[in-house]
Amino acid sequence: GGPPTPERSRPLGRRPLLPPFATATAAAALVVASLFAVQADRTRAERDTARDRAREIAHVLAAPDARAAHGEDDGGRGIGVVASASEGRAVVTLSGYREPSGDRVHQLWVMRPGAEARSLGLFEGDTPLVATGLDRSATSLAVTVEPGGGSHRPTSRPVLQLTLESVGFGE
Structure with a gap:
């Protein structure tokens, strides 16, 4: 055989870029998803309020003595x-x-x-x-x-x- 192959090692202090980037991306995605969820709830509540008001108005307008x-x-x-x-x-x-x-x-x-x-x-x-x-x-x-x-x-x-x-x- 020949001389043993030296082991390759990474220089100390350097870490791969992907894990922090992936973590930051996941955190940003959670923030965006949370904002969308809050907006969806707000929009749903506004829609429900408008629908309820429209029902109340229709009820008054449809009354026989209106x-x-x-x-x-x-x-x-x-x-x-x-x-x-x-x-x-x-x-x-x-x-x-x-x-x-x-x-x-x-x-x-x-x-x-x-x-x-x-x-x-x-x-x-x-x-x-x-x-x-x-x-x-x-x-x-x-x-x-x-x-x-x-x-x-x-x-x-x-x-x-x-x-x-x-x-x-x-x-």
Whole structure:
């Protein structure tokens, strides 16, 4: 035989590049997958909310006693309502109003004689608001501009008010 073959060894201190690269890639993939999962959940929740709102609106519109009313102020800004007294619900829209400035919101109130105004919710841009829990004693709907998140009681005079007699309320 001949002389023994010397063993090849790697120089100390050098490691292969692939394992750290693979680890970093896997970590990045997990982060991206997590972000996609969060976005998918958010999108699913938004879709479910929109679907539920559409069902509520359709339910009010399909009620046998559903009636519509509309009111405008001197500037042509308006409020529209389709209400069902038997269902105790109304679909309310605003038109011509910009989003309030700063951290302010449009809030909808139901008015009754001899009772404090009760909040029916906050408008989100031009999305219709489905007001529930109305009873026949409700005489009008009022819209105020309130601090972000809304108020327990109106803190300003109504920017718009609509009587409900023509849609079966106010008895």
